[in-house]
Amino acid sequence: MPLSPAAVIAIVMKIATWNINGVKARIDNLLHWLEECQPDIACLQEIKSVDELFPRLEIEALGYHVETHGQKSFNGVALLSKKSPDEVNRRLDGDDSDEQARFIEGVFSTKKGALRVVSLYLPNGNPVDTEKYPYKLAWMERLYKWSQERLLLEEPLILAGDYNVIPQPRDAKNPESWVNDALFLPQTREAFYKLLNLGFTEAVRSVNDSDGLYSFWDYQAGAWQKDNGIRIDHLLLSPEAAELLKHAEIEKHTRGWEKPSDHVPVVITIDDEF
C-alpha cells in the first residue's frame, strides 16, 4: 500500500534568532513577524526591558510561551516557544559578579528527545581600549567552557544569538572599516573559531557559501540603502543538531519595514517536532 501524502510530509520545526533592539519599541514588528514566520522557538536579544514590563500578553495571545531574562535599559534576552520548556537556565557560569542579562537556555521535549536552545547576546566589546573588550573575551571564554560541558551530553544543542562577531572578511560589505573594531579583531575571531571548533556547525554558512550575507545594517549613514551590512547573528549547532538541519535563511526583508530593528531574524528549519 503506497504512503499517503501526509505520511511523507517532513516533520520539521523552525528555530529563529533576532536582536530586536527594544521589545517595547518593536512590538508591532515582532507580532507581525511571529505571524508571518511562525517559528516554533524564537530567541530574542536586546529586549531592553525588565521581566515585569515585557509585553508578554500580546505574544501569548499568538500562542507563545514566554521566558525572559531581562534587565533595566540594556541587554536582555528571551525565549518564545509554541511549547513551554521543561527547564530554563539564566546564568552563564564563570563570573558570579556579572549582572548583565545576556543568556537564557531552554530545554524542550521533542519527539526525538531533549532539545537545548540558548538565546545569547554576546558583549559588543567597544571601545577596545576599555574594560569592555576584556569583558567580551572573558564572556566568550565562559561560553566556551559552558559549551564544552554541554556537548558531553551528545544532544541536539543550538546556540543562537547576536555574537557581535564578524567571522570572516566576506561577512562584511567593507571589511577594511572593521579592522580595529571589537567585532572583527583577530582575538575576537579566534575566540569564535575556538568555540566553533568544539564541533559546532554554523548553520547559515553550512547551507549558503555566497558573499553578501548580512544580518545587521547600522541606522546611520544610509547603511541599509548602501547594503553596508555585517553578519554577526549566528546559530551554532551541536553535531546532533547539525544532523537535523534542513534550511537556514536570513530574513533580510524585515530591515525594510517601518521602524525596523537594525538586525534581521536568522531562521533555521530542523527535522524535529515537539
Next chain:
DNA sequence: ATGGTGGAAGATCCA
C-alpha cells in the same frame, strides 16, 4: 565624521 541614528531612561549611556 571626533556616533552621522535610535532605544530607554530620565537631562546620558549604550550600540
